[in-house]
Amino acid sequence: MVQADEAVDRPPGDLTARARIRDAALTQFAERGVAGATMRGIAEAAGVSPGLVQHHFGSKEALRRACDDAVVDALGHRLAAAATAGSLVESGLLAELLATSGPLLRYFARATVDGSPAADTVFDRLAAGTAEFLSTTWPDRFPPDSAAANSAAAVMTAMHAGTVVLHRHIGRHLGVDPLDRAHPHRIGAAMFDVYAAMADFAASPAGERIRASTAEYRTDDRGGEP
Numbered sequence: 001m002v003q004a005d006e007a008v009d010r011p012p013g014d015l016t017a018r019a020r021i022r023d024a025a026l027t028q029f030a031e032r033g034v035a036g037a038t039m040r041g042i043a044e045a046a047g048v049s050p051g052l053v054q055h056h057f058g059s060k061e062a063l064r065r066a067c068d069d070a071v072v073d074a075l076g077h078r079l080a081a082a083a084t085a086g087s088l089v090e091s092g093l094l095a096e097l098l099a100t101s102g103p104l105l106r107y108f109a110r111a112t113v114d115g116s117p118a119a120d121t122v123f124d125r126l127a128a129g130t131a132e133f134l135s136t137t138w139p140d141r142f143p144p145d146s147a148a149a150n151s152a153a154a155v156m157t158a159m160h161a162g163t164v165v166l167h168r169h170i171g172r173h174l175g176v177d178p179l180d181r182a183h184p185h186r187i188g189a190a191m192f193d194v195y196a197a198m199a200d201f202a203a204s205p206a207g208e209r210i211r212a213s214t215a216e217y218r219t220d221d222r223g224g225e226p
Contacts, residue, residue: 017046017048017052017056018056020046020047020048021043021046021048021052021053021056021063022066022070023046023103024043024045024046025037025042025046025063025064025066025067026067026070026104026106026107027045027103027106027107028041028042029064029067029107029110029111030103030106030107030110031106033110033114034064034114038060039053039054039063042063064116067107067118068111068117068118068121069118070104071107071108071111071118071119071122072118072121072122074104075101075104075105075108075122102179102180105164105167105179106167106179108122108161108164108165109164109165109167112161112165113165123157123158123161126160126161127153127154127157128153130152130153130156130157131152131153132144134149134152134153135149160191163178163187164179167179167187170187174186
């Protein structure tokens with residue numbers, strides 16, 4: 001079980017009752033979903049009274065919105081900025097993110113499954129940043145604002161976000177929780193190995209045959225060019 005006081009992206013010293021309640025809610029919502037979590041359970045996890053939770057947030061829906069805002073601010077801004085700057089490819093970025101944002105990532109995983117607007121916002125920001133990164137790095141392959149860039153960015157974002165959403169299943173195969181701060185490198189290392197292998201495959205005769213066989217379906221993505 002993830003503890004409410006596990007590292008969360010917030011200003012140092014932000015240990016007010018409101019912050020403790022928000023952090024506890026992130027964990028409770030991630031584990032039980034918004035429908036399954038209770039104000040009393042959140043209060044108990046935060047070490048405060050239910051009345052204080054009510055005083056600070058008024059309702060469970062307002063508390064959910066506060067958690068949504070925290071996820072959008074921490075993950076949406078941070079990862080989108082990294083994608084735009086091209087630092088997503090720097091070694092250690094994913095490990096650092098997992099080590100410092102475990103509860104936020106777990107909340108994002110549950111919010112994505114539950115269809116929260118916050119998950120949509122984070123995904124959209126990541127996809128936009130990824131599209132800019134692809135267009136800047138490979139402008140001929142992914143022209144700015146093209147269908148090719150937008151399609152690739154959406155798929156790439158889904159591939160990466162999927163490792164967070166499906167972390168429990170990944171953990172069953174790894175034998176460890178990949179979102180635990182003790183194992184922040186496992187997803188990133190495996191992802192890099194997959195990309196390296198697929199790059200080799202794409203350049204192989206089999207990959208070239210697949211590229212040729214799908215070229216006729218890509219005219220819409222490339223503005224009429226296969």
